[in-house]
Amino acid sequence: MLSVQNLHQYYGGSHILRDVSLSATPGKVTVLLGRNGVGKTTLLKSLMGLVPIKSGTIALDGQPIEGRTPYERARAGIGFVPQGREIFGRLTVEENLRMGLAYRSASTPVPAHLYELFPVLKQMLGRRGGDLSGGQQQQLAIARALAPGPRLLVLDEPTEGIQPSIIKDIGRVIRQLADGGMAILLCEQYYDFAEELADEYLVMERGEVIARGPGHEMQAKGIRQLVAI
Numbered sequence: 590m591l592s593v594q595n596l597h598q599y600y601g602g603s604h605i606l607r608d609v610s611l612s613a614t615p616g617k618v619t620v621l622l623g624r625n626g627v628g629k630t631t632l633l634k635s636l637m638g639l640v641p642i643k644s645g646t647i648a649l650d651g652q653p654i655e656g657r658t659p660y661e662r663a664r665a666g667i668g669f670v671p672q673g674r675e676i677f678g679r680l681t682v683e684e685n686l687r688m689g690l691a692y693r694s695a696s697t698p699v700p701a702h703l704y705e706l707f708p709v710l711k712q713m714l715g716r717r718g719g720d721l722s723g724g725q726q727q728q729l730a731i732a733r734a735l736a737p738g739p740r741l742l743v744l745d746e747p748t749e750g751i752q753p754s755i756i757k758d759i760g761r762v763i764r765q766l767a768d769g770g771m772a773i774l775l776c777e778q779y780y781d782f783a784e785e786l787a788d789e790y791l792v793m794e795r796g797e798v799i800a801r802g803p804g805h806e807m808q809a810k811g812i813r814q815l816v817a818i
């Protein structure tokens with residue numbers, strides 16, 4: 590489904606992504622681990638077309654997308670949950686969800702199954718996004734990304750600053766989505782959460798992928814030590 594080959598990216602003279610290759614597959618959670626500042630967010634933004642790449646290819650179902658706009662990539666089936674959630678604080682929960690449907694017709698309803706995944710959102714439909722807790726905002730950001738029905742969901746550190754009970758709920762939803770056939774690319778620093786969900790893992794250090802393999806090997810390979818602060 591998603592195939593990234595030999596990606597390089599620079600901010601000015603700084604070489605930020607160095608020959609990064611990875612893939613994400615339907616029905617699997619691919620976890621990207623790395624400490625602060627190794628280039629995870631830059632990689633995800635490159636995938637979404639939010640920052641330009643210098644060289645390399647990004648393909649969705651075999652079709653190159655690296656020349657496409659973020660909007661076109663969303664339409665092609667990629668949902669993005671950005672770091673820091675980027676909820677519209679002055680819009681209601683329902684309006685935030687509708688933003689996820691912006692490229693559909695105005696009468697397209699918010700899919701009801703989103704409220705089954707995140708029941709709290711149904712109770713808070715009229716509440717302003719800015720009045721939600723961090724965990725509720727994170728759930729809203731995930732639901733907004735899911736609203737148009739993506740085939741690949743890309744999440745940038747969804748556990749950052751979130752209370753443990755909501756982290757558990759988010760983990761359950763991610764597993765459920767993958768079991769339903771969605772491809773998931775999850776960028777994380779929280780090792781235990783990542784290990785529990787990973788079907789495949791990659792570790793980045795200074796812009797390079799330094800380790801990769803099946804999720805069940807993470808413990809034996811000592812991956813925790815690679816990302817410990």
Ligand SMILES: Nc1ncnc2c1ncn2[C@@H]1O[C@H](COP(=O)(O)OP(=O)(O)OP(=O)(O)O)[C@@H](O)[C@H]1O
Nearest residue numbers: 600605623624625626627628629630631632672778
């Ligand atoms: N707009 C920018 N201009 C210049 N340098 C940047 C810019 N954004 C990020 N960087 C640098 O690029 C490197 C990678 O940053 P990035 O945010 O991708 O890392 P990260 O692994 O996602 O870290 P974090 O977990 O803190 O988000 C860092 O050294 C950062 O300082």
